Amino acid sequence: MKRAISMSHTVRARLTLWNVSIVALVLIAIGVGIRVQVARVALQSIDDRLIQFGDDIQREVNTNQPSPFRDALLGIPGPPRGGFGRMFRGHGRRSTLPPVILDRSGKDLTGSWKLYDLGAASEAWRGRRLFTTVTIAGDSYRVMSMPLMMSGKVAGVLQLPFSTRAVTTEVNHLTSALIAFAPIALFLSALTGALLTNNALRPVRSITQACDAIESGTLSDRLPVNGADEFAGLSVTLNRMLARIEAAFAQMDKAYRQLESFTADASHEIRSPLTVIKANTSIAMRDDEPIETYRYALSAADRAADRIDTIVESLMLLARLDSSVITASFAPVCVSSAVTRAIELCDNGVGAVVSLNVVSQSAVVAGNEEMLVRLFENLVSNGKRYTPADGCVSVSVRPDGDQAEIRVEDTGVGIEPEQLAHIFERFYRVDRARARESGGTGLGLSICKSIAAIHRGGITVTSEVGVGSTFTVRIPLLQAD
Ligand code: ADP
Numbered sequence: 001m002k003r004a005i006s007m008s009h010t011v012r013a014r015l016t017l018w019n020v021s022i023v024a025l026v027l028i029a030i031g032v033g034i035r036v037q038v039a040r041v042a043l044q045s046i047d048d049r050l051i052q053f054g055d056d057i058q059r060e061v062n063t064n065q066p067s068p069f070r071d072a073l074l075g076i077p078g079p080p081r082g083g084f085g086r087m088f089r090g091h092g093r094r095s096t097l098p099p100v101i102l103d104r105s106g107k108d109l110t111g112s113w114k115l116y117d118l119g120a121a122s123e124a125w126r127g128r129r130l131f132t133t134v135t136i137a138g139d140s141y142r143v144m145s146m147p148l149m150m151s152g153k154v155a156g157v158l159q160l161p162f163s164t165r166a167v168t169t170e171v172n173h174l175t176s177a178l179i180a181f182a183p184i185a186l187f188l189s190a191l192t193g194a195l196l197t198n199n200a201l202r203p204v205r206s207i208t209q210a211c212d213a214i215e216s217g218t219l220s221d222r223l224p225v226n227g228a229d230e231f232a233g234l235s236v237t238l239n240r241m242l243a244r245i246e247a248a249f250a251q252m253d254k255a256y257r258q259l260e261s262f263t264a265d266a267s268h269e270i271r272s273p274l275t276v277i278k279a280n281t282s283i284a285m286r287d288d289e290p291i292e293t294y295r296y297a298l299s300a301a302d303r304a305a306d307r308i309d310t311i312v313e314s315l316m317l318l319a320r321l322d323s324s325v326i327t328a329s330f331a332p333v334c335v336s337s338a339v340t341r342a343i344e345l346c347d348n349g350v351g352a353v354v355s356l357n358v359v360s361q362s363a364v365v366a367g368n369e370e371m372l373v374r375l376f377e378n379l380v381s382n383g384k385r386y387t388p389a390d391g392c393v394s395v396s397v398r399p400d401g402d403q404a405e406i407r408v409e410d411t412g413v414g415i416e417p418e419q420l421a422h423i424f425e426r427f428y429r430v431d432r433a434r435a436r437e438s439g440g441t442g443l444g445l446s447i448c449k450s451i452a453a454i455h456r457g458g459i460t461v462t463s464e465v466g467v468g469s470t471f472t473v474r475i476p477l478l479q480a481d
Pocket residue numbers: 382383386410412413414415423424428429430431435436439440441442443444445446469
């Protein structure tokens with residue numbers, strides 16, 4: 001129980017951690033995205049202003065109005081140092097450094113003797129307008145370099161700087177605001193994550209408690225199924241598993257009881273002839289008994305030993321049939337030949353007559369011939385055993401769809417309806433005393449059932465007391481007529 005609860009705590013902690021991590025990642029992504037986007041937009045607006053101002057200067061150069069830029073390009077001495085810078089501010093725009101106009105050698109024609117970006121200036125000489133970000137005296141500036149045209153030719157390169165400090169400050173403020181907001185967002189996501197997980201895991205706790213309460217004696221209990229969510233599905237699945245475990249337990253319990261009664265029956269069946277052997281050997285060891293008494297005692301002990309031998313042989317056969325080792329040696333078997341051999345083995349010249357009617361001569365099944373002969377021999381010998389001498393036992397072999405049908409009918413004593421369900425059980429005999437007297441062990445029909453089963457077939461019986469019994473074996477055909 002404690003373990004289950006600590007597990008649920010671990011899951012809650014893990015889910016909360018995941019939740020917080022995902023929110024943190026999302027915040028970082030959003031923060032970086034916003035920062036990049038704001039910086040991009042701000043730079044774009046600086047670039048737009050620089051373009052506008054650059055175009056104004058180009059227009060000024062192209063007109064006949066007095067212009068310090070035009071004068072500079074024509075080599076006419078311009079206004080005092082910084083005059084171009086004041087002009088830029090005079091246009092209503094904020095720039096911390098004055099514009100410069102460079103000649104082909106890189107010399108500043110405005111008289112300020114400054115150069116902001118030599119690489120960009122030489123590019124601009126090829127007629128391109130370009131923007132660069134440079135650091136001047138420790139401050140970052142956006143510099144636009146553009147060619148100034150006069151009479152269709154590049155007469156100089158204009159470089160306009162604009163401080164990006166305002167943009168950087170703005171973006172930094174934004175970042176600080178996001179960083180300040182992050183812990184609050186993370187705390188809220190941890191709190192809601194923990195609460196939601198706790199809520200979501202409540203059914204797990206109730207399932208765990210219900211499972212803990214189920215023991216071997218309460219396997220028929222079932223878990224509560226609430227609602228129709230995934231946890232209800234889990235409860236339904238666990239309930240199905242419990243039903244299977246319960247059925248398996250019941251089956252094992254039944255098998256254990258069967259084994260118990262089988263062991264008790266087997267011990268009892270072997271003890272009876274052992275008692276006979278013990279009693280008769282005691283007689284045989286007595287002195288001065290007539291020779292007939294010794295002979296009688298020894299032959300009784302011999303019969304009892306034979307009986308033990310029969311029982312042990314049958315039990316060993318059942319064990320082999322249960323372990324399915326016989327199926328490994330399966331080969332095609334002609335059913336009518338196996339039946340004919342079984343009838344011959346039962347023919348001891350006494351008792352009811354056995355007749356054979358073969359409709360399907362060449363019905364072949366996959367199997368073990370010895371085992372099939374044993375199956376039919378058991379049925380025919382039972383027929384003879386439980387049928388008066390003036391009765392008859394008829395055996396027939398015929399195809400029935402894709403199966404071979406072997407029927408053993410007798411006109412014997414028949415079996416009570418309530419006994420029919422039990423006669424295939426091990427050691428079951430309708431009339432123990434009579435069956436034992438006639439040599440029956442109560443294992444014959446269970447051997448028949450096992451042999452039919454390993455041949456993927458089955459055996460059924462119908463019977464009427466005083467009229468007779470019919471045993472029908474069906475085995476899948478390998479080939480038919
Ligand atoms: P057993 O070796 O005692 O014959 P089986 O397993 O062969 O044991 O048969 C179980 C019981 O079924 C028998 O004790 C008998 O009462 C009954 N039985 C089997 N075959 C027949 C039959 N042909 N007619 C009547 N009863 C039968």
